[in-house]
Amino acid sequence: MxxxxxxxxxxxxxxxxxxxxxxxxxxxxxxxxxxxxxxxxxxxxxxxxxxxxxxxxxxxxxxxxxxxxxxxxxxxxxxxxxxxxxxxxxxxxxxxxxxxxxxxxxxxxxxxxxxxxxKESLKCSVCGKGIKIFDEVLACPLCNSKAHSDHLLEWINMRHSCPICKKGLGLDNNNAPIPTD
Structure with missing residues (x-):
């Protein structure tokens, strides 16, 4: 309680x-x-x-x-x-x-x-803007850097890597980031 x-x-x-x-x-x-x-x-x-x-x-x-x-x-x-x-x-x-x-x-x-x-204590690892309480967030499974989910999905689709640790990433069937290396 x-x-x-x-x-x-x-x-x-x-x-x-x-x-x-x-x-x-x-x-x-x-x-x-x-x-x-x-x-x-x-x-x-x-x-x-x-x-x-x-x-x-x-x-x-x-x-x-x-x-x-x-x-x-x-x-x-x-x-x-x-x-x-x-x-x-x-x-x-x-x-x-x-x-x-x-x-x-x-x-x-x-x-x-x-x-x-x-509060906004976290910045999107892709766009650099603050992550708000209304935003959906995804994280890199390797370094745990966080981003607005649509930004990280677009980044992975274009670059096939994490914007912070640069290690290879792909997406599973549920659009969740997964390591590819």
Missing amino acids: AKKSKQGMMNIKPLVFKGSKDLIQAISSTIEGIQATKVIQTYVMENNNLKLAVGKDGKGIFAGTVKWIGNRTDGMRGTVFCVQKSAKDGEIRLIIPTEDTAQDIGLDAGKSTIKINS
């Missing part, structure tokens, strides 16, 4: 990095009225009771209603949130917190809101 801080905010960062099952159990036992249906490794929210807000440096970046919570599909442990900005707007974003993109993750049970304080 997550620990409650002095302000009533529960630190759920370890649960988010562990996976969706433990996170949903903690949220459901803390906030009344949260209902989710498990579909494979994804929990579809049955109501619009759970909100998510992403901020950086004390300013809001994105907020909306959680539509589903699932496990990461890139082979790493952790959670992905599908969040809809508003019913009118319809904008949907995937939020993929990692140690490099999330400074703090808390659950405000009183407001039924997951709050993520984001």
